[in-house]
Amino acid sequence: MTPFFQDPPHPGNRFRTDPTLRLTLEHLLPRDAFDEASRLFDRFGARAAEELAPLADEAERHEPEHVAFDPWGRRIDRIDVHASWLKLVAIGQEEGLVALPYEAPYGAWSRVVQAGMVNLFDPVAAMATCPLVMTDGAARLLTDHDPELAARHVPKLVARSGGWTSGQWMTETTGGSDVGRSETTARDLGDGRYALNGLKWFTSATTSQMALVLARPEGAPGGSRGLSLFLVELRNPDGSWNGIRVRRLKDKLGTRALPTAELELVDTVAVPVGGIGRGVAKMGGLLNIARLWSSWSGPAGTGHLLALARDYARRREVFGSKLADRPIHLAWIARIAAEYEAMLALTFNTAAVMGAAEHGANDGLARLLAPLTKLACARQGVWATSELVESFGGAGYVEDTGIPRIMRNVHVNCIWEGTTSVLAHDVLRVLGATDLGPALLDDMDRRLAGLTHAPMDRVRGTIAAARHMLAPLVAEPDETQARRLAWGLARSYQALLLAEAAQWRLVEKGDRSGLAAAELFTREPLVAPQTADIAETALRDLALGNHGGADAEDAAA
Template identity: 50%
Template sequence: MSGGDAAFHQAPPRVGDPWANDRALRAAITRLLPADVLAAAAPALTRMGARAGGDLLTLANAAEAAPPRHVPYDAWGRLVDRIEVSEAWRALDRAGAEEGLVALAYERPWGAHSRVVQMALLQLFHPSSAVYSCPLAMTDGAARCLELLGGDDPALRAAFAHLTTRDPAAFWTSGQWMTERAGGSDVSTTATRAEPRDDGTFALHGDKWFTSATTSQMAMTLARLPGAPPGSAGLSLFLVPLARDADGRLPGIVVHRLKEKLGTRALPTAELTLAGAPARLVGGAGHGVRKIASLFNVTRVWNAACAAGGMRRASALARDYAERRVAFGKPLRAHPLHAETLAALEVEGRGALQLVLHVAALLGRDECGTATDGERAALRLLTPVAKLLTGKQAVAVASEALEAFGGAGYVEDTGLPRLLRDAQVLAIWEGTTNVLALDVLRAIEREDALAPHLADLHARLSAVRDDALAPTAQLLHAAL
């Protein structure tokens, strides 16, 4: 056969409905949620599953095909520093608001269980979002920061309301502008200065080498007040409003360029200078790193949930393709070695799923004031562990999944290489592996966070009653 209707064309993998098709996710949610909460949350999960395999996926593909563009000058030579994004990217923003991906955590309709539902929704949304999950993650982190530290400041309370609304017309996202030329994770070297103004606000001066979600309506950043000591203790936390003036410019901000990245190509990420940018102090002067920890805790959980969602999507696509692809006379799924590969991908994804939802349950209880001391300690320990582990897993799973498609996994217009390109950042954002490992060590040494976690694991293993699982439980007891 040389062409025409009889020529062979391989059927591509299909996303389908990731909520309806993911038995592991549904089982985990059923185990973690009371029956009444599960029934109340089911419509949102069902709707998100349908959208993740439908209109959201279409929007994500369109956003990837039309990446953001920096327009420094208008037609008459005036500096405007405009960042243009596609209509698809704006539609993903509206979808995030409509589905309450941030709002749910602060409405708390089901108390502590609201975080579990939120993270389940996120795992469906993220792989079909062109990584719009990034600005939503930073928005959630900023909202938690303002919830804790906003006090009675009307401007901060108003910002919190914008970050947590479901109204797309009123919804804000927040950037997170920490990285300077001298270092990423080492924020103690932050050189940005904050000069007081007569009206109680501040003017920020400094360079930011990497600013994600630069088209957001606000950003959280660190800067040093006059006379503040060196190091992290001398830094303060600020909110930078990003409302354009009558000339279309961001006051006190000069955008130098958009970053060209390995992945997350639809996400606008800029290098810029703060040249007197207006800002509001959050939580009083000093100890900004400690104050922003509440933001990092939330974004690290989001990072882990996105990693787990990416693994579930990669595994699902590889399984679907194994049903469609025939090689050596039978479907790929019928070849024992390939079946073993698919099983290994599934095990990694299911493990990440269980870990993320467990951390989400702990986070929800902590925020609602119902966590025990042991649960708070476990949350402190497991937040960096979950981010570290799932970030590394996501890259390995995506790489293995691409191999399951053969050469098609390496061809850009199949969309499959995005699985790997977008996974790679998950090991880098919100703390690299070694930074997180040291954070785990601090939690163990300074806060004795390991002992209650080990006690919980031993208790869970002791509750195993299945004879088939008993030998494995004993091995894990010994390993612990």
Template identity: 45%
Template sequence: MSFVQPAAELGNQYRDDRVLRSYLKRTLAADSLRMIEQDLHWLGEHAAVAWQRELRRSRSEPVHTPWDPTGTRVDRIELTPAWQESRTIAAERGLVAAAYGSPLGDQGRVHQFAMVYLHHVASAIFTCPLAMTDGAATCLTASGNKRLIERALPHYLSRDPATFWISGQWMTETTGGSDVSATETLARADEHGRWRLYGRKWFTSAVHADTALALARPEGAGPGADALALFYLEPRRPDGLWRDIEIHRLKPKLGTRELPSAETQLKGAPAEPVGDLAHGVRSIAPMLNITRCWNAVCAIATMRRGIALARDYANRRVVFGRPLAEQPLHQETLANLQAEFEAAFHLVFYTAERLGQVQAGTAAPAQVPLLRLLTPLVKLWTGKLAVAISSEVLECFGGAGYIEDTGLPALLRDAQVLPIWEGTTNVLSLDTLRALRGGAALDAWQEAQQALLAEAEASPGLAAAVRAVRDDSQWLLQWLQSHAPDSPGLESGARELALGLARCLAASALLRHAAWSLRVEGDPRAAAAARRFVAGGLVRLVEKHGDDARILAHDVA
């Protein structure tokens, strides 16, 4: 019989995740950890089972049926089995509810995002509407709209699948995604005084959601973003038919194919203003902050899954007489992936802790501008990193990594959306510059970094890495201070600046944990990851010739 290469396998993804378990041991009180571990063990086991199950069954995608046999417009959308299962899991495990009124207090976000991290890859991208639901809950709460809070919030936070609602986010039009100032959707009051929306939404993610938040321009309002209002919709009637909405088509996407994204036409869809009939972009800002944090959690979940598969495969695949895991060059590859992932993990959960404290009102004043800066930083870096790591993971499998039914190409395709959703890297880099204005956020960033490094500098074997982080950070700050706030040089370097700020703080968070792990657990692995991550260089910002970008950007025959 010819040779058959054993495939990579997954064990319980909570039990096998040294990074997550060590982090939770350091961060949570023993009683708090015991309180949530049943959820984490269950989701870790489900992740392993779901991976093997999906490899055995045929791939499926949502199906859109515009008309029924009588010619009646129905726009029925059939969802995939994994998508339907994830809705039940999300409700029962409280993947949204865990962040609200948690017995863990301001650490409820840590519990929630630990569960999301374990479930993301197994969820068939159901984490997308969950992120929007969490964001909608935060947005409605911040609005103070009592009627909508009482109407929607109990459903968003329900742990009963029969009453659990998910929310969509209907912003993107053909005029563009990041610049909403040209939004063409019109809001018009009918003869009964009820607002109705008219227009085309070019990309509605999770179109099948129970509610949605949408931007529209009230009739008679002026141009620009400030004249937009934020509206709440319940797109379907109790019988499932749409309320004056037509689905043009489901979007044919590179990845996230089980997630039903659509082009829709609003033909007088009933809606209710969330707040005032203006400043809708400002009203939706709390939602974007939440969804960007979810994006970062999903990014590190993708990294972790790919590395877990690559590591298991390296121990099964024998080449040149030895397992791949014993080949020095392959060891280097896996070690570099692990170091980048561990740094990203600790920055993401450091941000989650700050988010929980700010929302619970237990944060120090400086934490508010720090969170405002961290949100774009953590999203932009981890989104790009997830794509790079997923691509390298496919290489770890050689030709097998390019074969569809291994499940590996889907990891890369699904990762590619992470730098795009909720703001591209360039959009978030400009958001970083806005967050830095006034100096409060940068001061908070420096204070946070110093506090993290102070916990690591006395640890044996980490002092050199701590010095290197300080040196790189100082160079970065000097570069920033040498550019005027509105200079073209500052904007052209915004991406590298943002990545440098993210990587320097990530290194600091990883070093802090490494010192704790050496002292308490006697485990050298986090320290090894920290040294390797820092040695790879944290700041890649260089001065550029001022005309080069202009010349090359307009390169035509």
């Protein structure tokens, strides 16, 4: 008997095989910028499939190792990472994933081109994106807050060859996003330098040359207002650690090729960034960049698996026909594709807004769109990649296909740079302290007015109804409605961007697939049902398992 084997999906140049990625960039970028950048995307898409993917496979098979002592008992705390992972980081630098916004060959649109490059890079780079995003954020922060340090370090951070990378160390055992409880201290050495002492509980990019660290100067008040920001060069001139002791590497669900460590700082020499004080405020620019990159990872992983799933559907035979010919499969994949189109529309638009702000545009919406975009696309990426794993059947659950790790790596973005609830709370703060809420609603009104073609009427009406529901929530932000408000703003804005793209595709391309995506996306609620009519005590009992109104421990007793 001749054995039968299913034909596996064949990865290819995703800039050519992913029409949503290509059309989203074409719709958003000016014609000359798109034509020029297309050559970059096409070349890099081929490189990602042919060179980067094998490197990522190798890096994932050789996880980082912590070597605490040398053979003679001396403490060395060496972190060994595989050469393939370092090569991926170097390729990211070489291709300008950090440099593009600072070289700005496409002007204010350089962030959008960067987003397209990261979309091709991230799924096949074994999370080498982590040190790159921290480096981008560090370059932005130093440029904004400390010209002297920027002149010394930014050229190294944005170099395409032999460049530095940077870490960002905030998290301590006292809390992640609650940085006000940080216990790391900074002692003035009297010569413009400080000695840092404390424990940093999660530190990514531990193989970098520098890191930005929050610490509390001696005598500073408690809480986040007392924190300052410091730049640490990790190594002394002789190559030894700069007062850094590695406790252990983290054993994580995903991002397994990425070294993440617990570090003790023992009189670690550092210099303040932009003087003492306002440490958390200075981190704002870096945080926006990091959230932007985190939002790119969800659609990047989704797009990668969706391209494989589409190819597989044309090859996989079930019950006498290809998956691509079965309506039940097509309807399911189309729903995932609609979510993917919405993710791309929002992430690339936010990149455009942030790029414009960096080039002098008076567009404060970046401060609101950064948390909204990360909140939505991180969670949507987890949903979509989970669904797509299923589309490969049992093969999707087998490690050596590389498919499961895409879902695991995407999941970290729901945690990095703020969980969903932290981001929703941040949105509340922005709405309460600025006029960006009304500005976003005004922008939605302007965009709605541009949806003039008759096929868009139903979608337009759905979005307009959601905008009407959101207006009172924006006017009076309330923590009990924070997640509903943030999700509602994000999904409604996504739907609007999706509708704009759909209208453009109808008019310019004669393509109705964008309209199908907008229709499918808006058939799901844009604003979640409100819970104000449910008693707060009942919600608390349900959330904490206090059934019968008693604490579980008391009930057990």
